[in-house]
Amino acid sequence: MTSAAYASIKLFTGSSHPELAHLIAKRLNIPVARANIVQPPSGETKVTIAESVRDYDVYILNTCAGAVNTSLLELCIMIHACKIASARRITAIIPHFFYARQDKKDKSRAPITAKLVANMLREAGCDHVITMDLHASQIQGFFDVPVDKDNEADRVSLGSSRTCLFLAHSLYSEPSMIHYIREQFDDVRDCVIVSPDAGGAKRATAIADRLNVDFALFHKERKKANEVSRMVLVGSVKGKIAILVDDMADTCGTLGLAARNLLDSGATRVFAFVTHGILSGPAIKVINESGLEKLVVTNTMPLQDKMSQCPKIEQIDVSQVLAETIRRSHFGESVSYLFHEVPYSNGVGI
Numbered sequence: 001m002t003s004a005a006y007a008s009i010k011l012f013t014g015s016s017h018p019e020l021a022h023l024i025a026k027r028l029n030i031p032v033a034r035a036n037i038v039q040p041p042s043g044e045t046k047v048t049i050a051e052s053v054r055d056y057d058v059y060i061l062n063t064c065a066g067a068v069n070t071s072l073l074e075l076c077i078m079i080h081a082c083k084i085a086s087a088r089r090i091t092a093i094i095p096h097f098f099y100a101r102q103d104k105k106d107k108s109r110a111p112i113t114a115k116l117v118a119n120m121l122r123e124a125g126c127d128h129v130i131t132m133d134l135h136a137s138q139i140q141g142f143f144d145v146p147v148d149k150d151n152e153a154d155r156v157s158l159g160s161s162r163t164c165l166f167l168a169h170s171l172y173s174e175p176s177m178i179h180y181i182r183e184q185f186d187d188v189r190d191c192v193i194v195s196p197d198a199g200g201a202k203r204a205t206a207i208a209d210r211l212n213v214d215f216a217l218f219h220k221e222r223k224k225a226n227e228v229s230r231m232v233l234v235g236s237v238k239g240k241i242a243i244l245v246d247d248m249a250d251t252c253g254t255l256g257l258a259a260r261n262l263l264d265s266g267a268t269r270v271f272a273f274v275t276h277g278i279l280s281g282p283a284i285k286v287i288n289e290s291g292l293e294k295l296v297v298t299n300t301m302p303l304q305d306k307m308s309q310c311p312k313i314e315q316i317d318v319s320q321v322l323a324e325t326i327r328r329s330h331f332g333e334s335v336s337y338l339f340h341e342v343p344y345s346n347g348v349g350i
Contacts, residue, residue: 006030008330009030009058010059011024011030012032012035012058014060015070016062016071016074017065017300019304020061020302024323027320028327033049035078036048037074045073047077049082052085053087061093062092064094065096068098068099072098072117076120076121076124082125091127091326092128092130095131095300097131097134100134101248130171130322131170133172133173133275175341176298176342185241188213192213192214192235194215194216194235194262195245196255196258197219197220200217200245200246203247204245214235218232231257231261233262236266242262243271245273246274246275247274248274250279250280255286262291263291270291271294272292277303278301284306287312293312294312294313296316297314321342321343323343
């Protein structure tokens, strides 16, 4: 589709992941809109929108990466700047949602920070959120209108954005992962999909069902956060290629321990597929020394520096999914198709 078809779209990017924004813009055949973001010595964030957004459908991309708090405030300020500049509708594209793991009150006096982030985005003037693989389904309830997965919510007209409606679309990396697995493995029947914990069983079984292969999971016990003491495999992986799937990889202690257990249980090869590659602390060392053959992650977060340190890391590009979501959202089409399929794209325009 030509750039003229998107004449009323503006795509901005914060400082957390401009590479992804440029990939999306290339697929839509539009330029990334100009905005100046400055961090003066005072520590405050200063944003200037450098072109008109009056009556435009504005999309702003920033993800939970790097200086997380700075990225979040940047996004809120950019939303507010566009709102008071009379943008018609403002959509925040947050591939990895901020504070997604702080989604419940797990101890006395603990905050539910993911809910606070949802409130901040709404109060800043955001009308719509596009994110990918939320850590927990209850985050869908943190918005004024739950994350909708049917056609009716997807057909909300642009004119309704002046009401108090606040929608969120949570996309899934599963179609991209399934496509990659089918392309990379000669016979998927040799594979078994493994969840590293019980909480990820639904995700793993969905992928296993689509591929028509077996499923296994680990029961794990933790001494404390990010430290697993024991893992017990439920299911058989003997003589199979084990594929671990999870929504995020942080310190990678779980993946390293799971890979070792899978090899000890008779798996011939072990791969890991993860949506958000946080890869903090000792993650690179753990991956390099683990039995993982590859760690495949999406590009919801910038990982160029990590990939240079670890040849086992590969990335799946999800820019075509986000670009098609923008296109469908802009023209009032259903987004539910993207929950199951990878959109066709020739690389330039959709």
